[in-house]
Amino acid sequence: MNSTWITDRIGKQVYLHILATEKYKMVSVFAQLESELLRDRATKLALLPQVLMRGTKRYPETTALIRAFDDLYGAAIGARVNKHGDRQTVEFTMQVPHEGYLTSAEGLFASAMQLFAEVIFDPKTEDGVFAKSDVDAEVVLHAQRIENLVNDKIAYAGERCVQEMCQGEPFGIARLGYVEDLPAVTPTALYTTYQELLESSALHIYIVGPVDEQMVKETCSREFGRFMNDQFAEHLITTVSSADLSRQMSDKTERVVIEEMEVSQGKLNVGLRAQSSYEKDDYPALVVYNGILGGFPHSKLFINVREKSSLAYYASSRLEGLKGLLFIQSGIQMSNFERAKDIIKQQLEDMRKGLITDDELNFTKKGLINQYLQSDDQPFTGAVLQMYSRFTGRERSVTQLIEDVRKVTKEDVVAVAQGITSELVYFLRDKEVSQDESQDL
Amino acid sequence: MKAKTYERLHETVYEETLANGLQVFILPKPGFKQTYANFTTRYGSIDSEFTVPSRGERIKVPDGIAHFLEHKMFEEEEGDVFVEFAKTGASANAFTTFDTTTYLFSSTADVEENLTTLLNFVQNPYFTDENVEKEKGIIGQEIKMYEDNPNWRVYFGLLQGLYGQFPVAIDIAGTQESIAKITKETLYDCYYTFYHPSNMTLFVVGAVDPKAILELVKANQLAKDYQALPPIERFYPPLPDGIYRAETEYELDISQPRVLFGYREKNIDATPAARQKREAAVEIWMDCLFGRSSKHYQKLIDDGLTDHGFGSEYELTHLYGHSIFGGNSKKPKELVDTVQKLLHTIADRGIDPEDFERSKKKAIGRFMALLDSPQGIANVFTSQKLRGLDVLTSLDVLQSLDIEDVNEVLKDHVMGNEMAVSIVWPQQAK
Numbered sequence: 054m055n056s057t058w059i060t061d062r063i064g065k066q067v068y069l070h071i072l073a074t075e076k077y078k079m080v081s082v083f084a085q086l087e088s089e090l091l092r093d094r095a096t097k098l099a100l101l102p103q104v105l106m107r108g109t110k111r112y113p114e115t116t117a118l119i120r121a122f123d124d125l126y127g128a129a130i131g132a133r134v135n136k137h138g139d140r141q142t143v144e145f146t147m148q149v150p151h152e153g154y155l156t157s158a159e160g161l162f163a164s165a166m167q168l169f170a171e172v173i174f175d176p177k178t179e180d181g182v183f184a185k186s187d188v189d190a191e192v193v194l195h196a197q198r199i200e201n202l203v204n205d206k207i208a209y210a211g212e213r214c215v216q217e218m219c220q221g222e223p224f225g226i227a228r229l230g231y232v233e234d235l236p237a238v239t240p241t242a243l244y245t246t247y248q249e250l251l252e253s254s255a256l257h258i259y260i261v262g263p264v265d266e267q268m269v270k271e272t273c274s275r276e277f278g279r280f281m282n283d284q285f286a287e288h289l290i291t292t293v294s295s296a297d298l299s300r301q302m303s304d305k306t307e308r309v310v311i312e313e314m315e316v317s318q319g320k321l322n323v324g325l326r327a328q329s330s331y332e333k334d335d336y337p338a339l340v341v342y343n344g345i346l347g348g349f350p351h352s353k354l355f356i357n358v359r360e361k362s363s364l365a366y367y368a369s370s371r372l373e374g375l376k377g378l379l380f381i382q383s384g385i386q387m388s389n390f391e392r393a394k395d396i397i398k399q400q401l402e403d404m405r406k407g408l409i410t411d412d413e414l415n416f417t418k419k420g421l422i423n424q425y426l427q428s429d430d431q432p433f434t435g436a437v438l439q440m441y442s443r444f445t446g447r448e449r450s451v452t453q454l455i456e457d458v459r460k461v462t463k464e465d466v467v468a469v470a471q472g473i474t475s476e477l478v479y480f481l482r483d484k485e486v487s488q489d490e491s492q493d494l
Numbered sequence: 495m496k497a498k499t500y501e502r503l504h505e506t507v508y509e510e511t512l513a514n515g516l517q518v519f520i521l522p523k524p525g526f527k528q529t530y531a532n533f534t535t536r537y538g539s540i541d542s543e544f545t546v547p548s549r550g551e552r553i554k555v556p557d558g559i560a561h562f563l564e565h566k567m568f569e570e571e572e573g574d575v576f577v578e579f580a581k582t583g584a585s586a587n588a589f590t591t592f593d594t595t596t597y598l599f600s601s602t603a604d605v606e607e608n609l610t611t612l613l614n615f616v617q618n619p620y621f622t623d624e625n626v627e628k629e630k631g632i633i634g635q636e637i638k639m640y641e642d643n644p645n646w647r648v649y650f651g652l653l654q655g656l657y658g659q660f661p662v663a664i665d666i667a668g669t670q671e672s673i674a675k676i677t678k679e680t681l682y683d684c685y686y687t688f689y690h691p692s693n694m695t696l697f698v699v700g701a702v703d704p705k706a707i708l709e710l711v712k713a714n715q716l717a718k719d720y721q722a723l724p725p726i727e728r729f730y731p732p733l734p735d736g737i738y739r740a741e742t743e744y745e746l747d748i749s750q751p752r753v754l755f756g757y758r759e760k761n762i763d764a765t766p767a768a769r770q771k772r773e774a775a776v777e778i779w780m781d782c783l784f785g786r787s788s789k790h791y792q793k794l795i796d797d798g799l800t801d802h803g804f805g806s807e808y809e810l811t812h813l814y815g816h817s818i819f820g821g822n823s824k825k826p827k828e829l830v831d832t833v834q835k836l837l838h839t840i841a842d843r844g845i846d847p848e849d850f851e852r853s854k855k856k857a858i859g860r861f862m863a864l865l866d867s868p869q870g871i872a873n874v875f876t877s878q879k880l881r882g883l884d885v886l887t888s889l890d891v892l893q894s895l896d897i898e899d900v901n902e903v904l905k906d907h908v909m910g911n912e913m914a915v916s917i918v919w920p921q922q923a924k
Contacts, residue, residue, distance in 0.1 A: 076525030077866045078503075119787035120852065127856030129863070150862040154504065194801050200749040201822065206642050315747035315921050318638035350576040350586075360574070363631030366639055384639045412577075419583030426527045426602035430868065 058435060059266055063274050064281025066251075071269050072261040072435060078154055080162055080262030081432035082147040082169060085440060086254040089290055090141045090223040096230025097238055097246040098141050100188075100195050102132035104243060107187040108177035109168075115187075121168055126150050126158065128165045130172065138331075138375030138444060139223040140290065143250065145173060146433075151263045162264070166276045173256070174280035182244035196232050203314075207382065210320035210481045211371075214380050217310050218324040218477050222299050224376055253288035257443075259436035290444075296330035296377040309478045320481040321393050323381040325401070328472030330377030332445040337457035338465035342473070343372040343379055344417035345409060345466065346400060351416045353400040358383055364393050375444065379473070387482050394478060404470040407463065414463055421458050425451050495708055500886045503865065507875075507886065508704040514720040515692025518711055519875065520704040523868060529700030530600040530868040531609055533616050536880050537688035538593040539668075540661040540813070545727040546683045552729065555684060556675040557661075558668015561590040562633060563681050567597065567616060569625050575615045584608045592662050593811065594880055600869065605702065606710055613696075613714050619685045621678035630673055637667050644752045648820075648918045651742040652754040655914030656816050658738030659731055690723045691715065697876050699868045733758075733814060737914040745921045753826035755833070755915040757907055759808075759815030766882030769810050774891045775903040776808040776817065777857060782849040782900075783840055784819065785856070790836055799829040811881055817907060826917045834913060841908045844901045854892055861888050 056074040112118035122128045128149040149165045152158040219225030329339040347354035347370025358368035368383040428434040442448040499506045508520040543554045568575045579586040584601035640646045657663040804821035823829040878885040
């Protein structure tokens with residue numbers, strides 16, 4: 054099925070992207086606003102989607118608003134803050150069954166889009182700003198949301214690595230913001246942030262499913278058109294490589310950070326910086342590098358840390374493509390810290406030296422191509438790639454990525470490997486000499 | 495090959511039971527790039543006591559062995575099975591639940607080759623003293639990882655409160671001590687008891703030709719020499735009368751308490767159809783009471799008793815059943831009391847007819863969403879099939895429910911039943 058994206062505009066602010074495909078039974082909607090990632094705005098933007106979900110002018114009661122969505126066959130609405138490179142985005146998603154698969158459900162999509170548009174553009178207000186009771190309640194919940202990050206130790210260790218490696222740069226700012234910034238978030242301050250966002254950011258809406266393009270265009274023009282501001286002028290965020298700026302800021306020396314908590318498993322993470330990133334020509338080689346190092350069960354980390362040494366259940370690496378950063382993660386016994394670290398370092402060294410087998414290269418390329426093709430079975434893949442194209446000025450489609458990965462040679466990977474520096478060793482460990490350690494000694 | 499078409503869903507499932515007893519299901523999904531296959535045995539963590547067919551001996555095996563076996567299946571005399579899948583770019587994996595073990599792959603090319611690999615490796619055990627020992631370090635770390643996870647801890651804490659020694663309360667991966675006892679001989683006993691094709695299903699979904707897939711599977715299975723086996727004898731300790739323990743508490747280094755609580759299901763219906771109907775009815779009342787659009791849900795949050803993660807779920811099999819409610823809470827005991835009172839009030843009064851209609855519609859929408867995920871539909875279809883149910887009839891079951899059914903099921907579950915509570919507290923600062 055060769056479906057292609059159709060793009061349309063509504064007013065000056067809204068870009069509508071439609072992919073009509075019979076492959077799905079659901080219509081999926083993704084909408085996104087963006088801002089630079091700024092310390093003094095991050096917390097407010099993180100709170101904004103929560104407050105928008107509290108109520109609209111038509112449905113000022115939260116429960117009534119969610120009921121309105123539920124009445125539409127449980128149209129699943131979600132609103133969240135996200136971080137992509139040096140940008141913070143406010144993202145809205147909705148999934149609603151295509152009415153053709155239901156009996157007497159005409160107008161389902163239109164009703165859902167009406168509600169969806171109102172959540173973004175027509176929130177409940179009091180005295181011209183968000184309701185104080187809503188903001189206060191969400192401030193308390195958001196403080197807990199931030200504090201709860203520590204409860205998932207794998208995610209927590211990963212987040213700590215980002216903060217440690219990117220101190221002082223936008224990417225080091227926490228996605229959810231900061232507890233200490235919450236007291237300053239008043240209804241007026243938050244509403245001002247909301248207005249600034251709507252005055253500066255275009256809204257990109259992606260709609261994927263068994264839809265009629267014309268009907269989608271008409272519905273969206275009607276539902277979003279009523280909120281359009283003729284004066285809107287998009288504030289374009291600079292597309293200068295933020296990865297390059299980060300590289301300049303880095304002093305390229307390795308730091309060791311050890312954090313103690315009451316845990317039974319140690320989390321050993323390593324932060325790496327590459328000279329390549331999404332917008333560069335050698336990005337596909339970086340993707341292959343990450344795959345060989347730790348993206349698959351045939352990768353060096355899995356084979357050497359887990360299969361050969363039985364030191365870990367998980368040992369993998371993750372690429373933050375927009376920033377050219379890689380993060381290795383593993384869960385180990387406390388006493389195996391040095392051993393596991395040495396094995397990890399050896400893999401990095403082996404890659405620099407070009408000790409990469411043909412199987413490692415070929416399996417990785419095939420595995421990546423498989424992942425890219427599979428991503429096409431998820432409705433929002435196209436949206437994310439288009440978003441990244443706008444953010445970096447570098448257009449990459451699934452087809453192009455596959456083509457590029459296919460062409461990567463071992464020499465390309467080694468060239469990337471030689472530009473990679475290890476900047477952080479992070480270890481989350483227990484507070485005292487642990488049982489298993491004392492036994493080993 | 496039988497074709498079963500679900501008119502309203504525009505889906506057709508092809509199925510056939512092969513001569514050796516293997517049940518094969520194929521769901522064509524035109525337009526999808528991936529093919530997803532899952533090969534599942536009706537054998538999970540709760541099956542720790544059974545008769546070994548070859549010698550008629552009843553044995554009890556160490557906790558966590560079904561999961562251990564799952565790990566060890568990926569090793570063959572020729573080497574690691576992951577390599578075989580990696581050659582085509584396929585991604586392979588496996589998981590163990592209370593009552594099933596599933597091996598799976600998804601790929602966008604070389605489907606025949608990958609399907610053959612899947613069938614062959616699961617049907618070819620290779621255990622040695624050495625490779626069994628090696629795995630203990632890896633699984634030991636998997637267990638450690640879960641020990642630090644508050645969701646997992648609070649969940650098994652609740653299951654212990656609900657079930658005591660009944661095996662559903664035992665961690666699927668076992669403990670460091672139990673896995674230390676696992677040997678290759680015991681693994682073979684488990685393997686030959688539970689991995690006979692007649693105890694297994696294969697589900698393939700994707701842009702495939704059902705005929706070609708079935709031919710391949712048939713030829714592959716015919717070439718293997720399987721003798722018919724008598725029905726598997728499994729033994730379970732008796733369920734405790736009522737709950738085993740009212741409160742289970744634990745401490746971890748976390749920011750705020752996490753609490754789960756629930757009831758055991760007294761009515762373990764005799765037929766799969768009755769269980770399917772009960773499950774659907776519970777899903778409806780749970781959504782009416784604690785779904786995001788419920789005023790009770792919003793009030794729990796506004797009163798500072800929990801956050802947006804508060805939720806509920808229900809599980810029912812032919813052996814056991816229970817409900818679970820809960821989430822994060824600064825005041826876990828107050829949350830439990832409030833929810834319990836609410837459950838009693840609504841069980842007494844009945845749910846609101848408008849809520850009932852809305853929840854039904856929502857359940858229909860959520861079911862449709864499942865059909866868009868090859869992996870989702872394959873896994874749910876299989877786990878339901880192994881419990882004797884057809885998940886694709888869910889819509890009909892939902893339509894057939896009326897509000898009286900739902901109220902009765904709610905009353906039955908809640909009234910006169912004792913609740914078990916599990917709390918993981920933040921560690922006292924040292």
